[in-house]
Amino acid sequence: MVRLTLDLIAKSKNHFKKKRGLSFAEYLKTLTHLHFSSKNIEDIGDLSMCRNLTVLYLYGNQITQICNLDFASNLTHLYMQNNNITHIDNLFNLRKLSKLYLGTNRIAVVEGLEQLCELKELHLENQRLAPGEKLLFDPRTLLSLAESLCVLNINNNNIDDIKDLTVLRELQQFSAADNKLHNIEELEDVFSLWPQLLQMDLSGNPVCKKAKYRDRLITVCTNLEILNGREINELNRQFLINWKACKEAKKKKNNQRMTTGQLVPHPLSSNMGQGPHPGHVYSHTMQRWKPEQSLRAHKLNISGLLGRVAVSPSLINGHGDA
Template identity: 25%
Template sequence: MHGRVKVRTTAEQEAIKKIERAKKVVLYKAALNIVFQKRNDKIFDDELFMTSEQMLLQNPDIATVWNIRREAIISNDWKDEEFTKKMADELYLTERCLRENPKSYSAWHHRCWIMDKLPESDWKNELLFCGKCLDLDERNFHCWDYRRYLVEKTCIPDAEELEFSTTKIYKNFSNYSSWHYRSKILSKMCPDKSGDLPIDSETHKEELDLVMNAIFTDPNDSSAFFYQRWLLDYSKSQSNKLWRAKITNKKAIIIFHDDTSIDDNKPLIISNDIEIPATWYTNNNKKYSKLWIAKFENEQNEFDKLIIKINNDTFELEPTNNSWYYYSKYSLVDKHNKEQLKEQMDSYQELTKMEPNNKWAVLTGIFIMKNYDFIEYHDKILEDLSALIKIDKLRSNYYLDIRSKCIMDYKLHTIWQDEKIDKLNDTIDLSNLNMTIIYNEHYLSLFEDVNLSGNDLGNSLHRLETLEECKKLSLSNNNLKSIKKLQKLNNIEVILLNDNQLTNQDELITLINNNKNIIKIDLRGNPICNDDKIVENLIESFRNIEILV
């Protein structure tokens, strides 16, 4: 046995590390007590600087200690020469800290503070320092933020910085920070006057060529794909902010395309040139909402003429089926150059042939097809999403949600295609589509019969609070294990919950109590129906409701 080196066991090694950590903790606490005590006593001497320096070299992310050092520097009445030397020492300290942790928020922040406090800052040297840091790690976004700070201070022309980003990108196409930096520079240098694109059309085309070159060079890297997404993300806008409005003698419902606040300028409902007093609210009590509801202070008689005024816009309503409606077509304004998009689409088809299992290529191809014509390419989009689910199983839920959004867009577009003010749909069938999320749910607000059966919407029940006019809701066969998040539905009369996995009696009782207009609820095919006591209790407690078990 002699002459052999003893190999320590894992348990022994862990015990030694534990002892070492305990010693470090004791020293750290002692140092922290010294720093805090001196700060309380307003003693900003060399011991404070030395102790705090040792702490920061071990852990540069202690923001409080950096704050104390700044307080100490400001509190000392140094002469100009002494102050300049001290600040130079601070710069060197941050440099040493950044060697240990190049992504320390606190160290980079302290360096900015020093440069602002120095009477004569050496900006040129700082740019060289920043360049060296980026040479070591060109994707260090802290360093890129610091460079933006330096550029702003030194007024370096945008053209020079664009060239700098180009150099970094050609050195490494995987440099996400440089792509992002480039987007910020180009937005300032080459804005699109029409607002249709993120940058002017000529530069836009050049950038698309550059990014496509990067994608074909390294199709497995995500950086270029994200930059291309930014270039192509100015595709659609709504032609009218107010989508629809419905007014009865008791209330008004208005639906916007986007989240809107009306706190500062509430809509005015005017009948025969007289404003109708109303209280506005949202179902979720949020300041910004796509759906706003107004209750009239007094029940109104028949209207001869109705208009809604929102800011400087006036919307005239028309009478239909005992209600008054404002109706605007859901029209999408295409801002893209179709020819350019087609070129991109052809390039991606070529890339996916070369790299059939490249998730970024398939996903971006889907994005381009959606922007080009989501109706024409609907089937192809769903086909590619199914392929993505197999290629990238870890993100399958994400792709399933994208699939659900595409289906919702397609179905709503189909329903509204031939809709007219005198023939508005009050029924929507979204059954058996295997959707996992409800998307743009505010567009469902005026439907009275909503069929969502045959999906998997257990995580979207809270979104159904927008079904303001719904009288019949089908959620059968949705794999529901809980209905706790199914909110109060003001007009609901029939809820179909059959063929789910419901077991909680209290949730059902709460649902019924919260919705006073319910006359029928279908629970057949749920495990809860196997408990005779629960069934008997539900039927006995709610005799005026038809409960199917």
């Protein structure tokens, strides 16, 4: 088993080179960057003498657990992608950590980040999950990152909803490509609460196949500059925003008319009870009014009226008006 220890650092040609008057212990105190990527490392040993370490590269190894980093209170960047890590543990003392790379591991739950109040970037793409499993988020961790996190990458993790991420209102870059997001209304609700969002990638999700999904997201994300790798034209955005506002205003007006009982008259309603104009054609119970029918009806009405006048008792008795 390959273990990252001080002895391994001492043997590395890329690190300790003894300088005149500088001991190994003194060198470790000045060390800020440690490069041990793709070295088949399976475990992290005691590195507590490297107290000024700020950047640690451990990607591409066989590490299964994050451990022995309590000493690294000055660490700002931690690269541990492409390992075999199953849980996010033992990071509570890394209060200055700003970038955390944990992509391509075996993490099923995002947790254990409650103390990382300065974390700005979190990369969790391509977790090697069990069949049917999806990446989940601990609400406590999300809440603790709400005021700091600016970049989140959760590509290809079988995620089908992001409602839990609503609290991350400082996000500027969001990548959730190749997941199972399908509900456009849910996405609109979440993105409307991310006013700082500048770049977003949702490519490879079912929602991208829905009609006008891009237009709808552009109108919701008013500061978005890039969507799925394509820049957003500002004139196009303004047109879509104005179109949406006009549509909503019209809908609101119609709703108000319905609630107050002010129904919009049908084009034919103004002629109700008067009969059609000569030559007018309309549909009623799948029948058409024809000009000759209109003329015939008028003749019948006149004949009936003359008949009633002819037999009026008042006229017979001589009491009618002259």
